[in-house]
Amino acid sequence: MKKHWWKALSVLIVLYTIIAGLIIPLKPGILKIKQSGLNTGQIITAEVNTYNTRYENGDKLDAYLKINDKVKLYSSSSKILGKEKVELTFDVPAYLPQVKSFDYTLILVDPKHGPFVRPSAITLKQDKVDIEQALATWPKQNEIPLKFIDGIKFPFRTILYESIRNTFYHVPMWFAMVFILFAAMWYSIRYLVKPVFRFDIAARSLTSIGVILGILGCLTGSVWAKGTWGTWWTFQEIKLNVSAIALLIYFAYFILRSAIQDEEQKARVASVYNIFAFVAMVPLLFVVPRMVASSLHPGNGGNPGFGGEDLDNTLRMVFYPAIIGWTLFSFWLAELLYRYQLLQEKMDEEFD
Amino acid sequence: MSSLSPIWELIKLELKLEWRMKYALAGAVLYVITTIFVLYTTLQNEQSIPWNALFWMVALFITVNAVTKSFASTSGADNLYLYQLSSANQVIIAKVIYNLLLIFALLILSFGAFSLFIENPIEHDFLFILTIFLGSLGFSLVLTFVSAISNKTKNNAVFMAILGFPLIIPILLGLIKLTEKALESNVQNYLNDIAILAAIDMILFGVILILFPFLWKD
Numbered sequence: 023m024k025k026h027w028w029k030a031l032s033v034l035i036v037l038y039t040i041i042a043g044l045i046i047p048l049k050p051g052i053l054k055i056k057q058s059g060l061n062t063g064q065i066i067t068a069e070v071n072t073y074n075t076r077y078e079n080g081d082k083l084d085a086y087l088k089i090n091d092k093v094k095l096y097s098s099s100s101k102i103l104g105k106e107k108v109e110l111t112f113d114v115p116a117y118l119p120q121v122k123s124f125d126y127t128l129i130l131v132d133p134k135h136g137p138f139v140r141p142s143a144i145t146l147k148q149d150k151v152d153i154e155q156a157l158a159t160w161p162k163q164n165e166i167p168l169k170f171i172d173g174i175k176f177p178f179r180t181i182l183y184e185s186i187r188n189t190f191y192h193v194p195m196w197f198a199m200v201f202i203l204f205a206a207m208w209y210s211i212r213y214l215v216k217p218v219f220r221f222d223i224a225a226r227s228l229t230s231i232g233v234i235l236g237i238l239g240c241l242t243g244s245v246w247a248k249g250t251w252g253t254w255w256t257f258q259e260i261k262l263n264v265s266a267i268a269l270l271i272y273f274a275y276f277i278l279r280s281a282i283q284d285e286e287q288k289a290r291v292a293s294v295y296n297i298f299a300f301v302a303m304v305p306l307l308f309v310v311p312r313m314v315a316s317s318l319h320p321g322n323g324g325n326p327g328f329g330g331e332d333l334d335n336t337l338r339m340v341f342y343p344a345i346i347g348w349t350l351f352s353f354w355l356a357e358l359l360y361r362y363q364l365l366q367e368k369m370d371e372e373f374d
Numbered sequence: 375m376s377s378l379s380p381i382w383e384l385i386k387l388e389l390k391l392e393w394r395m396k397y398a399l400a401g402a403v404l405y406v407i408t409t410i411f412v413l414y415t416t417l418q419n420e421q422s423i424p425w426n427a428l429f430w431m432v433a434l435f436i437t438v439n440a441v442t443k444s445f446a447s448t449s450g451a452d453n454l455y456l457y458q459l460s461s462a463n464q465v466i467i468a469k470v471i472y473n474l475l476l477i478f479a480l481l482i483l484s485f486g487a488f489s490l491f492i493e494n495p496i497e498h499d500f501l502f503i504l505t506i507f508l509g510s511l512g513f514s515l516v517l518t519f520v521s522a523i524s525n526k527t528k529n530n531a532v533f534m535a536i537l538g539f540p541l542i543i544p545i546l547l548g549l550i551k552l553t554e555k556a557l558e559s560n561v562q563n564y565l566n567d568i569a570i571l572a573a574i575d576m577i578l579f580g581v582i583l584i585l586f587p588f589l590w591k592d
Contacts, residue, residue, distance in 0.1 A: 214588050257414060270404075270540040277397045277536055281527040291526050294585045295537070298519065301581045305574050306544040313548060313570055 029354045035347030043190040043340045050075045051178030052128065052140035053106075062148040063116040065098075070108050070128070073178065075135055077102045082133065085110045087126040087144055093119050093160055095126075117156035118148050136171035138178065174336050185249045190340050192246055194348040195239035196265075200307070201349045202356060203232040203272070207300040210293035222289035223367065225296055227359040229275055231352050236269045260311045261319045268306055271299045401532035408539040409434075416550050425495050426553045429488060430546055433509065436480050441473050441517040442534050445525040462590035463583055470518050470582070478510040495557055501564060502556040505549055508571045512545040515578045522589050545574065 054071040070085075077083070085097040085108075101109040108130075118124070128143035176186055206228035213221035243262070244254045257263060278295055282288040311319070392399060409431060416427035456465055485506065488494065496502045517538055524533030548571045555564045 214585075257411075258418060263411070263415065264544070267540050267543050274536050274540060277400060278523070278527070278533065281397055281529065281533065287526060290588060291523055294588050295523055297585060298581055299541075301577060302516075302541050302544070305570075305577070309570060309574070310544045310547055313551060313567060 028350055032347055032350030032354055035343050036351050039190050039194075039340050039344040039347055043187050043344070046336065046340075047175055048074050048184060048186070049175040049178045050135045050138050051180070051183075052130065052138065052143065055128065055140070055143050057144055060145050060147050062114050062118055062146060064114060066112045066114055066144070066146075068110045068112070068128075068144060069103070070110060070130070072106045072108065072130070073183075075106050077105055077108060077132075077134075083108060084131045086129055087112065087146075088129060089119060089124075089126060093157075095160070112144075114146060115156065115159045116148075117150070117152045117159065118146060119153055119156040119160060131168060133169070134171075137168045140180070174339070176336055177334050181250050183249075185246055186337070188242060188246045189337060190344040192239060192242040193341070194344040195235050195242060197345045198349040198352045199232050199235035199239060202228050202235060202352050203300055203303070205353070205356075206232060207297050210296040213289060213293045214297075217286070217290065219285075219289065219367070220364065222293060223363050224356075224360050225293060226279070227363055228356045229272060229296060230359060231356040233269065233272050233276075235352055236265065236272070240265060240269070259319070264306050264310055268303050271303055271306075275299060395529065397536065398529060398532045401529075401535040404535050404539055408535075408543065412543065412546055412550075415547065423495060423557065425488070425492065426550055426557065429484070430509075430550055430553070432484055432488075433481050433513075434542065434546065436484060437477050437510075437513045437517060438534055438538065440476055440480060441514070441521055442531055444469055444473060444518055444521040457590065462587035465590065466518070466522070466582060466586040470514050470579075473518050474510050474514040477513050478507060481506045481510055497559050498556045498561050501561060502553065504568065505552040505556060508552075508568065508575060509545065509549045511575050512549075512571065512578070513542065515575060515582060516541045516545065519578075519582045519586070522586065526589070545571070548574070 051073045052070055053073045056069040057066065058068070059066045079102055081102055083100045083102065085100055087095040089095060095112060095114065097110040098113045099111045101111075103109055124146060125142035126144045126146060127139060127141045129137055129139050131137040179186055206225045209221045209225035209228060212218075213225060240262075243265075247256065247259075247262075248254050255262060275292065275295055279288055279292050282291055412431060412434070413427050416430075417424060482503075485502075517534070520534060520538040520541065521530075524530050524537055527533050548567065552564060552567050552571065555561050555567070
């Protein structure tokens with residue numbers, strides 16, 4: 023039992039990431055805004071569809087448009103239309119304290135949900151720019167204190183929405199794949215140092231699991247791409263291309279094995295190729311995407327990487343365990359496959 | 375009618391033989407996919423011109439053809455003789471250098487032929503020649519090594535494609551990127567790309583030096 027604790031641990035962690043990753047709700051957010059009128063000097067109403075809110079009649083709700091750090095335009099009235107629907111009315115002064123037309127950030131705040139934001143939410147237009155006049159006429163109102171509501175919730179991101187949870191499945195698959203393939207390389211090295219067939223079988227099992235993880239990574243990524251980019255697969259995306267090539271490199275490993283008859287030579291050549299493949303794959307996955315611009319993935323082609331606001335503490339709470347859990351779980355799978363193939367090998371020997 | 379049926383039978387036989395060697399088929403499919411993929415990646419970039427993609431496509435095929443025979447010509451007794459004369463690393467270094475020179479000469483030749491028959495849109499000759507050199511080195515390293523591996527199988531040419539192409543594509547993408555820069559009138563920050571390509575070449579070289587002795591001892 024002593025040496026099997028990590029298997030139980032991997033199952034517990036994976037269960038935790040599945041349960042926590044799927045049950046923890048998203049923070050409230052703004053889904054859709056229907057704006058009537060956009061010229062200055064008139065009353066503008068906006069019908070706002072929110073997400074994950076529980077508005078009830080009689081709730082006190084404040085809303086404002088953020089013009090800049092100093093100037094904010096508060097709604098003159100707000101009406102609750104439903105659990106996730108409110109109507110806001112803005113008295114827009116005749117002049118904007120800014121350029122001709124601009125998309126303003128909408129912030130909703132109430133005691134129940136705390137503040138939440140949607141950038142570029144409301145468009146305002148004016149015919150003439152008169153900043154002095156504007157600053158004189160813009161209402162000065164006291165700041166509403168932003169009181170954040172504590173509690174564990176995943177961030178609400180437009181475009182991503184609920185699919186942000188895929189961070190716990192798609193990304194750890196690739197992490198686990200790299201770890202598993204590294205281990206495959208390790209056993210290939212050990213085989214070359216000391217030609218014992220067990221090492222070759224271990225390398226082969228690990229590579230199989232690594233390829234399966236790669237395929238799973240592609241599938242989970244494909245589902246995510248469908249939801250966010252609107253397509254199952256795009257060849258314009260360099261990361262998709264390089265991961266497909268990485269899989270091809272490892273498919274070739276198995277084709278190579280099938281083409282050599284002599285068992286000893288097969289194991290040796292396959293080990294050599296496995297090491298070479300891993301060394302070639304690392305720059306492919308981690309250097310080439312940064313070199314060739316234009317990528318929609320975080321951290322490539324000028325996009326911000328994971329970290330900062332996008333990977334907040336609640337996501338980290340599930341994301342890091344998910345990497346550990348899936349990696350351990352994959353090692354267990356590889357071990358099972360290894361034992362199975364070892365037995366098969368022994369049976370073959372006995373029948374010969 | 376009867377004179378046609380043997381032909382039909384022979385066609386069926388060919389089909390069966392093809393099916394029996396599935397990896398030969400996989401190799402052919404890989405040829406198609408790699409070619410179209412590289413063309414696609416190059417052409418979808420608006421700044422890039424077909425010349426760039428064409429040049430490197432031609433380069434890929436010339437190179438694969440030139441290097442395939444690298445280990446095929448020496449076999450069995452020849453290898454044993456070489457083995458007694460020199461160490462494995464001496465053999466692979468000699469082959470890599472020879473293939474590097476061969477590929478470099480062939481690519482310079484095709485650059486000349488391209489300029490003569492099509493056009494020469496390259497603005498920075500030195501950068502492009504350097505790109506060709508780095509490319510030749512990368513191609514030579516990967517393909518010489520892959521040639522050594524595929525020589526262990528019965529289907530040398532097919533395995534050059536199956537093993538070689540996926541390993542070559544990253545280098546090819548980098549080369550196309552550098553060529554794009556050589557096509558611009560004012561080149562900037564290409565040193566980084568050159569450094570990356572050179573680093574990849576060096577890493578591959580190191581790994582090959584370590585691994586080749588294991589392939590060599592038979």
